Amino acid sequence: MHFASTRIITADVARLADFYERVTGVRANRYTEDFAELVTDSATLAIGSTRTVPMFAPDSAEPAANRSVIIEFFVEDVDSAHRDLSGYVEEFVKEPTTMPWGNRALLFRDPDGNLVNLFTPVTPEAIERFAR
Known part of the structure:
Protein backbone atom coordinates (compact mmCIF):
# COMPACT_ATOMS: atom_id res chain seq x y z
CA MET A 1 0.00 0.00 0.00
CA PRO A 54 -21.67 12.88 -4.88
CA MET A 55 -19.21 11.16 -7.23
CA PHE A 56 -17.93 9.21 -4.20
CA ALA A 57 -20.97 8.97 -1.95
CA PRO A 58 -23.67 11.62 -1.52
CA ASP A 59 -23.46 13.51 1.80
CA SER A 60 -20.28 11.65 2.84
CA ALA A 61 -18.16 14.79 3.35
CA GLU A 62 -19.02 18.27 4.57
CA PRO A 63 -16.76 21.31 4.12
CA ALA A 64 -15.56 23.34 7.09
CA ALA A 65 -16.79 20.72 9.59
CA ASN A 66 -13.48 19.10 10.63
CA ARG A 67 -12.50 19.09 14.29
CA SER A 68 -10.22 16.04 14.44
CA VAL A 69 -7.52 16.23 11.74
CA ILE A 70 -4.39 18.38 11.65
CA ILE A 71 -2.63 18.92 8.31
CA GLU A 72 1.11 19.06 8.98
CA PHE A 73 4.02 20.50 7.02
CA PHE A 74 7.72 20.14 7.85
CA VAL A 75 9.39 23.55 7.36
CA GLU A 76 13.00 24.67 7.65
CA ASP A 77 12.26 27.45 10.18
CA VAL A 78 8.89 27.62 11.89
CA ASP A 79 9.60 31.00 13.48
CA SER A 80 10.36 32.51 10.07
CA ALA A 81 7.20 30.93 8.65
CA HIS A 82 5.21 32.47 11.49
CA ARG A 83 6.60 35.92 10.69
CA ASP A 84 5.86 35.42 6.98
CA LEU A 85 2.25 34.39 7.66
CA SER A 86 1.45 37.07 10.25
CA GLY A 87 -1.11 39.39 8.73
CA TYR A 88 -2.19 36.67 6.29
CA VAL A 89 -3.43 33.86 8.53
CA GLU A 90 -6.60 34.95 10.31
CA GLU A 91 -6.45 32.58 13.30
CA PHE A 92 -3.27 31.43 15.00
CA VAL A 93 -4.26 28.74 17.51
CA LYS A 94 -0.80 28.35 19.08
CA GLU A 95 2.24 30.55 18.55
CA PRO A 96 5.58 28.79 17.86
CA THR A 97 6.21 26.45 20.78
CA THR A 98 8.75 23.69 21.37
CA MET A 99 6.79 20.49 21.99
CA PRO A 100 7.84 17.70 24.39
CA TRP A 101 8.72 15.42 21.42
CA GLY A 102 11.27 17.93 20.09
CA ASN A 103 9.46 19.79 17.33
CA ARG A 104 8.96 23.54 17.32
CA ALA A 105 5.39 23.91 16.11
CA LEU A 106 2.98 26.59 14.92
CA LEU A 107 -0.75 25.83 14.80
CA PHE A 108 -3.32 27.84 12.85
CA ARG A 109 -6.57 27.45 10.91
CA ASP A 110 -7.05 27.59 7.15
CA PRO A 111 -9.97 29.62 5.71
CA ASP A 112 -12.32 26.64 6.18
CA GLY A 113 -11.29 26.20 9.82
CA ASN A 114 -9.07 23.12 9.32
CA LEU A 115 -6.08 22.95 11.67
CA VAL A 116 -2.65 23.36 10.07
CA ASN A 117 0.62 22.64 11.88
CA LEU A 118 3.98 23.86 10.61
CA PHE A 119 6.87 22.28 12.48
CA THR A 120 10.65 22.18 12.62
CA PRO A 121 12.55 19.48 14.53
CA VAL A 122 14.84 21.25 17.00
CA THR A 123 16.15 18.68 19.49
CA PRO A 124 18.86 16.21 18.44
CA GLU A 125 16.38 13.32 18.76
CA ALA A 126 13.74 15.02 16.62
CA ILE A 127 16.30 16.07 14.02
CA GLU A 128 17.52 12.48 13.79
CA ARG A 129 13.93 11.19 13.49
CA PHE A 130 13.31 13.36 10.43
CA ALA A 131 16.70 12.92 8.75
CA ARG A 132 15.92 11.21 5.45
Whole structure:
Protein backbone atom coordinates (compact mmCIF):
# COMPACT_ATOMS: atom_id res chain seq x y z
CA MET A 1 0.00 0.00 0.00
CA HIS A 2 1.19 3.52 -0.79
CA PHE A 3 -0.26 6.55 0.97
CA ALA A 4 -1.24 8.91 -1.86
CA SER A 5 -2.77 12.09 -0.48
CA THR A 6 -5.03 13.91 1.91
CA ARG A 7 -8.06 15.63 0.39
CA ILE A 8 -9.93 18.61 1.79
CA ILE A 9 -13.50 19.18 0.62
CA THR A 10 -14.39 22.85 0.35
CA ALA A 11 -17.02 25.16 -1.07
CA ASP A 12 -14.22 27.32 -2.61
CA VAL A 13 -11.35 25.40 -4.24
CA ALA A 14 -9.65 28.53 -5.60
CA ARG A 15 -9.56 30.26 -2.20
CA LEU A 16 -8.17 27.21 -0.41
CA ALA A 17 -5.63 26.46 -3.17
CA ASP A 18 -4.45 30.09 -2.98
CA PHE A 19 -4.13 29.79 0.81
CA TYR A 20 -2.06 26.60 0.71
CA GLU A 21 0.13 27.98 -2.10
CA ARG A 22 0.98 30.91 0.17
CA VAL A 23 1.55 28.72 3.24
CA THR A 24 3.70 26.10 1.48
CA GLY A 25 5.33 27.99 -1.38
CA VAL A 26 4.17 25.13 -3.65
CA ARG A 27 2.17 25.97 -6.76
CA ALA A 28 -1.15 24.12 -7.00
CA ASN A 29 -1.99 22.06 -10.05
CA ARG A 30 -5.52 23.24 -10.85
CA TYR A 31 -7.07 20.54 -13.01
CA THR A 32 -10.62 21.93 -12.98
CA GLU A 33 -12.49 24.51 -10.93
CA ASP A 34 -13.50 21.56 -8.73
CA PHE A 35 -10.09 19.97 -8.10
CA ALA A 36 -6.53 21.04 -7.33
CA GLU A 37 -3.43 19.39 -5.87
CA LEU A 38 -0.30 20.65 -4.16
CA VAL A 39 2.37 18.03 -4.75
CA THR A 40 5.47 18.00 -2.54
CA ASP A 41 8.37 15.56 -2.38
CA SER A 42 6.73 13.66 0.47
CA ALA A 43 2.96 14.10 0.16
CA THR A 44 0.10 15.52 -1.88
CA LEU A 45 -2.62 17.80 -0.57
CA ALA A 46 -5.72 17.50 -2.75
CA ILE A 47 -8.52 20.06 -2.65
CA GLY A 48 -11.94 19.09 -4.01
CA SER A 49 -15.17 21.02 -4.25
CA THR A 50 -18.43 20.00 -2.67
CA ARG A 51 -19.60 19.16 -6.20
CA THR A 52 -17.22 16.18 -6.23
CA VAL A 53 -18.69 14.54 -3.12
CA PRO A 54 -21.67 12.88 -4.88
CA MET A 55 -19.21 11.16 -7.23
CA PHE A 56 -17.93 9.21 -4.20
CA ALA A 57 -20.97 8.97 -1.95
CA PRO A 58 -23.67 11.62 -1.52
CA ASP A 59 -23.46 13.51 1.80
CA SER A 60 -20.28 11.65 2.84
CA ALA A 61 -18.16 14.79 3.35
CA GLU A 62 -19.02 18.27 4.57
CA PRO A 63 -16.76 21.31 4.12
CA ALA A 64 -15.56 23.34 7.09
CA ALA A 65 -16.79 20.72 9.59
CA ASN A 66 -13.48 19.10 10.63
CA ARG A 67 -12.50 19.09 14.29
CA SER A 68 -10.22 16.04 14.44
CA VAL A 69 -7.52 16.23 11.74
CA ILE A 70 -4.39 18.38 11.65
CA ILE A 71 -2.63 18.92 8.31
CA GLU A 72 1.11 19.06 8.98
CA PHE A 73 4.02 20.50 7.02
CA PHE A 74 7.72 20.14 7.85
CA VAL A 75 9.39 23.55 7.36
CA GLU A 76 13.00 24.67 7.65
CA ASP A 77 12.26 27.45 10.18
CA VAL A 78 8.89 27.62 11.89
CA ASP A 79 9.60 31.00 13.48
CA SER A 80 10.36 32.51 10.07
CA ALA A 81 7.20 30.93 8.65
CA HIS A 82 5.21 32.47 11.49
CA ARG A 83 6.60 35.92 10.69
CA ASP A 84 5.86 35.42 6.98
CA LEU A 85 2.25 34.39 7.66
CA SER A 86 1.45 37.07 10.25
CA GLY A 87 -1.11 39.39 8.73
CA TYR A 88 -2.19 36.67 6.29
CA VAL A 89 -3.43 33.86 8.53
CA GLU A 90 -6.60 34.95 10.31
CA GLU A 91 -6.45 32.58 13.30
CA PHE A 92 -3.27 31.43 15.00
CA VAL A 93 -4.26 28.74 17.51
CA LYS A 94 -0.80 28.35 19.08
CA GLU A 95 2.24 30.55 18.55
CA PRO A 96 5.58 28.79 17.86
CA THR A 97 6.21 26.45 20.78
CA THR A 98 8.75 23.69 21.37
CA MET A 99 6.79 20.49 21.99
CA PRO A 100 7.84 17.70 24.39
CA TRP A 101 8.72 15.42 21.42
CA GLY A 102 11.27 17.93 20.09
CA ASN A 103 9.46 19.79 17.33
CA ARG A 104 8.96 23.54 17.32
CA ALA A 105 5.39 23.91 16.11
CA LEU A 106 2.98 26.59 14.92
CA LEU A 107 -0.75 25.83 14.80
CA PHE A 108 -3.32 27.84 12.85
CA ARG A 109 -6.57 27.45 10.91
CA ASP A 110 -7.05 27.59 7.15
CA PRO A 111 -9.97 29.62 5.71
CA ASP A 112 -12.32 26.64 6.18
CA GLY A 113 -11.29 26.20 9.82
CA ASN A 114 -9.07 23.12 9.32
CA LEU A 115 -6.08 22.95 11.67
CA VAL A 116 -2.65 23.36 10.07
CA ASN A 117 0.62 22.64 11.88
CA LEU A 118 3.98 23.86 10.61
CA PHE A 119 6.87 22.28 12.48
CA THR A 120 10.65 22.18 12.62
CA PRO A 121 12.55 19.48 14.53
CA VAL A 122 14.84 21.25 17.00
CA THR A 123 16.15 18.68 19.49
CA PRO A 124 18.86 16.21 18.44
CA GLU A 125 16.38 13.32 18.76
CA ALA A 126 13.74 15.02 16.62
CA ILE A 127 16.30 16.07 14.02
CA GLU A 128 17.52 12.48 13.79
CA ARG A 129 13.93 11.19 13.49
CA PHE A 130 13.31 13.36 10.43
CA ALA A 131 16.70 12.92 8.75
CA ARG A 132 15.92 11.21 5.45
